[in-house]
Amino acid sequence: MKGCLSVFLVCLFFSCTNKEIVKNQAIGEALGTSYNIIYLMDEEVDYRKEIDSVFAVVNQSxxxxxxxxxxxxxxxxxTTIEVDHMFREVFELSKEIHEATNGYFDPTVGNLVNAWGFGPEKQIVMDSAKVDSLLKYVGFxxxxxxxxGIIEKEDSNIYFDFNAIAKGYAIxxxxxxxxxxxxxxxLVEVGGEIAAKGTNVVKNKPWVVGxxxxxxxxxxxxxxxxxxxNRALASSGNYRKFRVDSLTGKKFVHTIDPITGYxxxxxTLGVTILAENCAxxxxxxxxFMAMDLDVAFKLISSNExxxxxxxxxxxxxxxxxxxxSGFKEVVSK
Structure with missing residues (x-):
């Protein structure tokens, strides 16, 4: 399950700064959060319908x-649904990352996400026996x-949850x-996750985000x-997305460890990743939020x-x- 360590756009625009450049901006709601999309051109153009259409088709998939x-x-x-190219791309990328993270990224964790109270289905009271019973449905x-394009499952009860990659893919x-x-x-920003191309030519500098x-x-x-x-950024953290049991007062964070089921x-308070794309x-x-720190440091160091x-x-x-070292290079002085 994915939670977002919020990232704010800190760019300020003044259209009169350069009359040859028009700041086009689309602001709205999608994917259960807000979006802010800025595209700089030499004319005023409104692509909000096209943007909302992209979100709609990704959601439907x-x-x-x-x-x-x-x-x-x-x-x-x-069992007879032929999934579209978006589902296939997310499925195949998920498989690659599942293998690269030794199973710490696993979109078949959906039953556990629901059971712990962070999904669309019914929450249940969890104990070790119930965790063990649901873990048999986890494993990409x-x-x-x-x-x-037909999805095959070893068990029909396996429940997919691509929320930890779908927002990035939609971006x-x-x-x-x-x-x-x-x-x-x-610059495309949805719920704090971002994909950027080019620069802020209004200010003649890179896009700056916080x-x-x-x-x-x-x-x-x-x-x-x-x-x-020309990069993408996504963050995850537990400090804003959690629930507190009304009876015991115990705090449950949204990150599910697919290895243990808990x-x-x-x-780890927050992780921000830069990559070639947002997915x-x-x-x-x-x-990396689901891993112990030493495991995360090792995997990060080995992935160029x-x-x-x-x-x-x-x-x-x-x-x-x-x-x-590469992250240090992009920190704004």
Whole structure:
């Protein structure tokens, strides 16, 4: 399950700064959150209908919150649905990341997400026996997609939940749409996850975005600013998305460890990933939240295609930061 460590756009635009450049902006609601999309052109153009259309088709394929979507029908046991290219792309990318993270990214964790109270289906009271009973339905090695686009499951009760990658994928699809229209400079932000192309030509500088401080207790505070150009960014954290049991008062975070089946309450406060596209960044940010810190550091160090920023607590309870060398290079001075 995915939660977003919010990232704010901190770019300010003044259309009179450069009369040759028009700041086109689309703001709205999609995927259970808000979006803010900026595309800079030499004319005023409104692509909101096209943008909303992208979100609609992705939802119809991958949203577990829409009863008639392909994924919902597959989760209910239908076996003859031929999924579209979006479902296939997300499925195949999920399989790659599942293998690369040694199972810490696993979209078959859906039954556990629901049971712990973070999905569209009924929450249940969990104990070790129920966790064990649901773990038998978890494992991306237990599912397959045929050449014809039919999903095969070892057990019909396996429940897909692509929410930890679908938002990033939807952002990528909007970016593809804008790119196909020949737009050279744009920034797509949905619920704090971002894909950027080109630069902020209004200000003649890179796109600048801010990353939240996961320890801020009141109003949101920025931890740092980074320059984003021709890359994507996604963040995950437990500090905002959790639930508290009304009877016991116990706090349950939204990150589910697909290995143990339990919610993961660790020393990791927030993870931000830079990658070539937002789907990849989205999935890895979730996976690293589910891992112990030493495992996350090892995997990040071995993956040359990812840059990471991790805020965590050390053994003494003191806040520490880990930045890969590539992430340090994009921190705004």
């Amino acid at each position: 991958l949203s577990t919150y829409i009863p008639t979507s392909d994924i919902s029908r597959i989760n209910k046991g239908e 090695n237990k599912v397959n997609i045929t050449h014809e 990528d699809r909007v970016a593809v749409m804008l790119n196909d229209k020949g737009i050279q400079n744009f 990353i939240d401080d996961p320890e801020a207790t009141g109003d949101r505070e920025l931890k740092l600013l980074i320059n984003l150009e 919610t993961k309450d660790s020393n 990849i960044a989205d999935a890895y940010a979730t996976a 295609k990812l840059e990471a920023y991790i805020v965590y607590l050390d053994d003494k309870g003191e806040t520490k930061e880990f930045l890969t």
